[in-house]
Amino acid sequence: MRATAGVAEAAGSIFTPGTFLRINGTRLTTGGAPAFVASLSPPRFNSFKAVKGRFPATPGELAIDEATAERANLKLGQQMVVAGSAPARRYTIVGITQFGVGSPSAARAPRS
Numbered sequence: 001m002r003a004t005a006g007v008a009e010a011a012g013s014i015f016t017p018g019t020f021l022r023i024n025g026t027r028l029t030t031g032g033a034p035a036f037v038a039s040l041s042p043p044r045f046n047s048f049k050a051v052k053g054r055f056p057a058t059p060g061e062l063a064i065d066e067a068t069a070e071r072a073n074l075k076l077g078q079q080m081v082v083a084g085s086a087p088a089r090r091y092t093i094v095g096i097t098q099f100g101v102g103s104p105s106a107a108r109a110p111r112s
Contacts, residue, residue, distance in 0.1 A: 014039040018084035020068065028072040028080065035068070037084050052076060053095035063095030 004010075018037035020028040029035065040046070040055060048055075048063070053076045056062050062082065064074060074080065078093050
């Protein structure tokens with residue numbers, strides 16, 4: 001760790017475009033805002049809040065934003081596939097989240 005004058009705490013994160021798929025390989029949503037995948041942030045820096053369930057705790061879990069969950073009729077405990085720059089992978093939905101005032105399309109996967 002390095003200290004920087006005037007900075008009490010800092011955290012890094014991953015934020016990248018992704019594709020959300022049903023287990024059968026069909027897209028969860030079409031059109032609208034692009035889908036993004038983001039890593040968890042420490043609570044102090046987290047812009048999301050869990051409105052159902054919880055944030056992911058293991059590599060096979062994710063939380064998805066409320067707007068996408070409603071459009072795609074997704075529920076806690078269901079599985080979905082997330083594809084991006086890394087190979088496509090199956091996750092179990094453990095949380096439904098909101099971002100600030102709105103709900104951009106973002107899935108939250110745990111840090112590795």
